[in-house]
Amino acid sequence: MEQLFRAGRTGMDEQDLITQSKDGGLDAFNQLVLQYQGLVYNLSFRMLGDQATAQDLTQEVFISAFRHLDSFHGGNFRAWLLRIAANACRDYLRSAHVRHNVSLEAMTNDPASDPVSMLPSKSASPEEYVLRRELAAVLQKGLRTLPKEQRLALVLVDVQGFSYEDAAVALGVPVGTVKSRLSRARSAMRCYLEERRELLPDDLRF
Amino acid sequence: MFWTILRRQPAHVPRLALSAFLDGRLEPRDMDRAAAHLEGCPRCQAELRALEATIALMRRLPLLPTTRDFTLRERPIPVAPAPLARQAVFMARLAAAASVLVFALFLGADLSGALGRLSTTPPLPQAAPSASRTKPQVTAPTTPQAPDEMTEDGQPQGTPPSSSQKVLEGPQQEDATAINPSAGLVPGTVASPEIVTPTAARPRLALWPVDLALGIMALLFVVAALRLKALRRS
Structure with a gap:
């Protein structure tokens, strides 16, 4: 799993791939897609909570990125790509039809979009698997209760492990804004989880 | 913080x-x-x-593996840097804002009377400016109340406004007839106050059709801008 994200961070020939992509090289761009698709998909999924929608959005992000490669003038390509993804998530959540298409119930009842159905469970006992499944569902529900900007900050920093600085670039806001949004998001999640403490693992029950 | x-x-x-x-x-x-x-x-x-x-x-939330490949099969159709729809929405918004501003300014000026004052002020009488610029015509001492109302520089406090002052204050008295005080201050005369109507010389322009036209134009621009935005979103 980590390789999926580490690949995006190292990217030995990334600059060359970007240059070739800007010249219209589809193969070069597709190598970038393979590097970063996990990152974009995970952000989309955690923001929207629906697998099919996250897949569509991920595809749109890469199409949009290819179209607007000319606007990338060097720097952090990963952050640039995540900014496109974050904006796509914002736009999607802002659109009026979201409430009808993606409901919380649909997300939690649909096995295909179960956030834990793809957990590596070989080492886990059936009981542990069920507990993990329930925990992941609770966390995903909790994420959906947050305002979208706070959710973005929480997903980028706490779920995907970005630094404040990288998250600030990806969100297009100052580091101080990331800090305050993250503080509020964590505080809200803490309250949400406190009300469901019976579902928390023993070592992290508070 | x-x-x-x-x-x-x-x-x-x-x-x-x-x-x-x-x-x-x-x-x-x-x-x-x-x-x-x-x-x-x-x-x-x-x-x-x-x-x-x-x-x-x-x-502990897992990083999920992607279940499909997101590589592009063919080059996406390039998008113009500034799509026509976006430009149209921007222009419509600009026009709406400008028309609302013009309407508000014109209506405000009209209601405050500034437009009527600018356009309908009659030429000043010949004698009035010179009288006001030079020495004021002191007629007050002939009146019984004059000594008590004299100021240090010899000007009576109760001096009636000169004709030029009256012109500037005209709009405040537009709807009422005014008594010309100078008529009763000529020495040796016991004249009844002369009734004058300042508005008679300054007919006010009828500007409401312009207000109405500007208002309708502003409304149309705003509706057009909102409609264009809705169309673009859909």
């Missing part, structure tokens, strides 16, 4: 500050202050543990 919060609430470390404290993102002085407080405060320690557990739980 957190420093001010800490200073305001010295009793406990606020939850929002605890998050930054856990990440080492407080100012050094605030970090020390929070750490010192946490050592002796079970309540804040419990808050800190709960927040730590929350972050640990969030980090």
